[in-house]
Amino acid sequence: NAGVTQTPKFRVLKTGQSMTLLCAQDMNHEYMYWYRQDPGMGLRLIHYSVGEGTTAKGEVPDGYNVSRLKKQNFLLGLESAAPSQTSVYFCASSTGQGIQPQHFGDGTRLSIL
Amino acid sequence: AQKITQTQPGMFVQEKEAVTLDCTYDTSDPSYGLFWYKQPSSGEMIFLIYQGSYDQQNATEGRYSLNFQKARKSANLVISASQLGDSAMYFCAMREVGSRKLSFGAGTTVTVRA
Numbered sequence: 001n002a003g004v005t006q007t008p009k010f011r012v013l014k015t016g017q018s019m020t021l022l023c024a025q026d027m028n029h030e031y032m033y034w035y036r037q038d039p040g041m042g043l044r045l046i047h048y049s050v051g052e053g054t055t056a057k058g059e060v061p062d063g064y065n066v067s068r069l070k071k072q073n074f075l076l077g078l079e080s081a082a083p084s085q086t087s088v089y090f091c092a093s094s095t096g097q098g099i100q101p102q103h104f105g106d107g108t109r110l111s112i113l
Numbered sequence: 114a115q116k117i118t119q120t121q122p123g124m125f126v127q128e129k130e131a132v133t134l135d136c137t138y139d140t141s142d143p144s145y146g147l148f149w150y151k152q153p154s155s156g157e158m159i160f161l162i163y164q165g166s167y168d169q170q171n172a173t174e175g176r177y178s179l180n181f182q183k184a185r186k187s188a189n190l191v192i193s194a195s196q197l198g199d200s201a202m203y204f205c206a207m208r209e210v211g212s213r214k215l216s217f218g219a220g221t222t223v224t225v226r227a
Contacts, residue, residue, distance in 0.1 A: 031213065042117070042204055042217025043158075050213065058214055090158060099146035099165065099208050102215060104158035 002026050006091050006105035013081045013112050021076040021108050023091030029103075030096030032074035033058075034066060036087040037107075043090060049074055050096065081112045116140065117205050119218035126195045127226050133180070134190040134221045136205030144210035147188040149179065152220070153201040161203075164188060192223075200225045 004025045013019055023032065030051050035043035035058075045058030049068040063085060065077045074093075078085060088109050092102040118137045126132040138147065149161040164172045164179045172179040180189040188207075192199055202222050206215040 033214070040219060042206070042219055043215070044217075045214040048213050056213070088156065092158075099144075099210060101148055101160045101163050103160060104150075106155075106157045109156075 004091055004093055004103055004105035006089075006108050008108060009106065010109045011111070013078075013110065015081060015083060015112060017081050018077070018079050019081065019110075020078075021089055021091075021110075023074045023076070023093075023105060024072055025074075025091075025093040025103075026072065027093060027103065028071070029093035030071075031094045031102075032068065033092040033094075033102060034064070034074065034076045035090045035092065036060065036085075037090060038087050046076065046089075083112045086110060086112045116216040117207055117218035119205055119221050121221045122219075123222040123224070125224050125226060126192075126199075128197060129194055131191060131193045132195055132223060134192070134203050134205075134223070136188045136190065136218060138186050138188060138205075138207045140186075140207065140209055142209040142211060146208050146210075147179070147181070148206045148208070148215065149177070149188075149190045150204045150206060151199075151201045152204065153198075158204075162190070195223075195225045197225050197227060199223060 033048040034046040047066040052071040091105040094102045145166045147164045151159045162174045178191045202220045205218040
């Protein structure tokens with residue numbers, strides 16, 4: 001029962017370093033999403049994808065890039081990490097039909113020093 | 114403008130009692146979906162229940178029910194017979210049919226007391 005799997009679970013970076021967060025889903029979902037969660041707030045959408053080879057900006061896309069080369073994988077990249085990007089990152093996926101629940105991974109806790 | 118409002122930052126409930134978590138939303142789209150998620154202290158986001166804007170009946174899933182009052186733009190979550198394992202943060206979220214994103218409220222922390 002893998003569902004949505006995020007790697008890594010924790011990471012500490014120095015300002016200016018780059019890294020990639022990986023999300024993999026085994027439910028054959030068309031749509032995939034990256035959110036960030038900051039203290040006292042709900043989740044905010046960074047980028048999303050409605051299918052293999054497509055990506056689109058969410059509400060807080062600056063400083064992040066994404067790629068969806070395979071249907072099951074959605075990568076989130078930080079090219080030059082900043083302390084403001086310290087957050088918990090969640091990946092989610094859903095079917096492309098109607099308004100369906102999004103299923104979330106367990107999150108990645110990222111700290112930028 | 115805030116699309117989802119959860120006015121209760123924290124609540125305490127006695128074990129085996131029911132608790133109602135408030136959620137109001139704002140949209141001009143006639144077609145939308147409302148969701149509740151649970152986030153325990155371990156951090157994962159767990160989908161609980163879904164209500165479509167055109168659904169005539171209130172959604173129920175086990176001990177969870179959604180009190181949907183469309184005219185008041187309200188979608189309150191009711192947890193019956195609370196258990197210690199229900200202690201968590203609960204998020205209300207909405208997705209409009211013309212949008213890809215879920216809009217989340219700020220969440221309500223529920224603490225169940227033995």
